[in-house]
Structures are given as C-alpha cells and as structure tokens.
Amino acid sequence: MSTDSAAPSLHEDAMPRRLGSLRLRLGLGVPLLTCAIVAVFEWSLGGFVVPAEGMARTAWLVLLLSAAQLLLIEMLMLRPLRRLAAGCEAMESAPVPLTPEDATPAPGLAAELDRIGHAMRRARGSLWQQDQHARELRRELTQQRLLLEQAQLALEANQRELASLARTDALTGLANQRAFDEALRREFKRAQRQRGLLALAVLDLDEFKAFNHHHGTAVGDAALQSVAGLLNERFKRDTDVVARLGGEEFVALLPGVGMAEAQGVLEQLRDDLRALRLPQGEGHLTLSVGLAAASPAHPYLSAQALMQAADEALYIAKHAGRDRLSLAA
The missing domain is CATH 1.20.5 (Single alpha-helices involved in coiled-coils or other helix-helix interfaces)
Incomplete structure (x- = not known):
C-alpha cells in the first residue's frame, strides 16, 4: 500500500481513539471532582453525624451527581464532537473535483447559455x-x-x-382719434367731479390741400410732423393730451388750464409755426385755432358739448380770414 492511501486510514483511527481517551478521563475526573465538592458542602453544614451513614450517603450522592454530569457531557459535548469528526472524515475521503479545464458543460446547457447571453446583449442594445x-x-x-x-x-x-x-397716429406719433376721445371723456368727468378747469383747442392748418398739391405729399407729411413737434414742445405736462384727428386737423386737451392761459400758449404756438416758414424755411403755412374752456363759472353739459364749442370756434376763425384764434362763446 502507498503512503498516500495509508495517511487517511491513520487519521481515521486517531479520531475515535482521542474521543475514547477523553471519555475515560472524564469518567475518572468527574466523580473525583464531585466527591470533593460534596465533602466540602457536607463539612460546611456542620460535619458528619455518623461516620458510616455519612459515608454511604455521600457515596450515593457522588454517584448520582457524577452520572448526571457524565450524561450531560455525553449529550452536549461528546456526541456533537463525534458528528463533527464524522463530517470531517467524509469531507477528507470525498473525491477531488474536476478542474475548470476538465469541466465542460453539456451541449444543451452550452446552447442555452449562448441564447441567454445573446438575449442579454440584445437587451443591452435596446436599452442603449x-x-x-x-x-x-x-x-x-x-x-x-x-x-x-x-x-x-x-x-x-x-x-x-x-x-x-x-x-397712436402712424405719421406724427401723436395720439389718434380713439385715444383722444377716451382722454376727453376721462378728463371732463374729472373736471366736473373736482370742479376744475379744462381747456380744449382744435387746430387746423390753413389751405393745406393747396400746400400739399403744390409742394407734394412728402413735403406735406414733413410739415405735419413739424407741427406735431411744435405741439409736443408747447404741451409738455404729463396731463396734456395732443392728438391728430385726421388730415391737417389737430387737437390739444389741457386739464387744469383756463381760457386766458390756454390762449397765450396757443398764440405763441401760431407765432412759432410762422417762424418755421414751412416748407424748408421759405413758405408761409399758417394755423387757425378754435378754443373752448370749461370751468365752474362756465360749465358744459358733456364732453361732446365742449368739443362742439371748440369746433364752432374753429369754424368762426376759418370764416373770419384764417390764421387766427377764435374763442368759444
């Protein structure tokens, strides 16, 4: 027999011998230790009453306790050790597993693994x-x-x-008819509520159709823009509203301004327009103005009535020879 085959046999014999030697030592040592413990316990209670009877009772007590301890040791320690030894022997005697090089999967398993790998690659590609x-x-x-x-x-x-x-008027940048009508209604109601002043001037360029026909539409539009610039310069307050009603007709709404103050500003505006000498500093474009003013002493029934009064004053200025300012009655 070879050395490799003899080694497991020697190991298998050594384990039972070790367990038997341990059981023998426990069988001798446990009674002796129990006897010593019982003797000390009896002595601590006051000694032996009758030596013969005390020895017999102690002997029985030692035997019973020793037997109980050995039984517990056998059940709780020796049997698990014996099962553990048997497991170790079984593991040592098991055949050596194949190496990875020798382990080849079955053809069906290899195909299944290939299909699983292909499906996983397709799943990864789909997720990507x-x-x-x-x-x-x-x-x-x-x-x-x-x-x-x-x-x-x-x-x-x-x-x-x-x-x-x-x-907004597209040519001049001034407010248009719609914006002016809203401002007129708003400011007229405020003047009535606060019993304040409100002046309204309607301005019209004299003979503008003939001016436009003689100098051309472009020059006429430039003249309208110059008049709008003059109006913006003269009426700079936040509450003033200057609008182009259409064609060559303009309007100025002046909250908080009376007739006399508005008349002075409008006369200065007419002088400024004559000084421009439109077109190109050579002409003589003039302006006719109709002015009406509402006040607690001279009220109007409505905003339309105030506007009509200013229009009538403008009509009078036109028929009186143009290039003048006419006041509403």
Missing part, C-alpha cells in the same frame, strides 16, 4: 437605443420650449405694438 431616443427627445423638447418662449415674447411685442398703433 432607448436611452439615445430619450436624450434626443429631451433635446427636441428643450428646443421646442425655447422656440415657444421666443414666439410668446414676439407675440407679446406684437400685441404691444398693435395696441400702440391702435392709439
């Missing part, structure tokens, strides 16, 4: 494509959101521009 699609979708959504915000800003700007155009 879905992630790319999600990223592209997020980019497109971001671009669409930016475009939507830009469109919203452009729409708001267009709405503001349309609102401004709806209330």
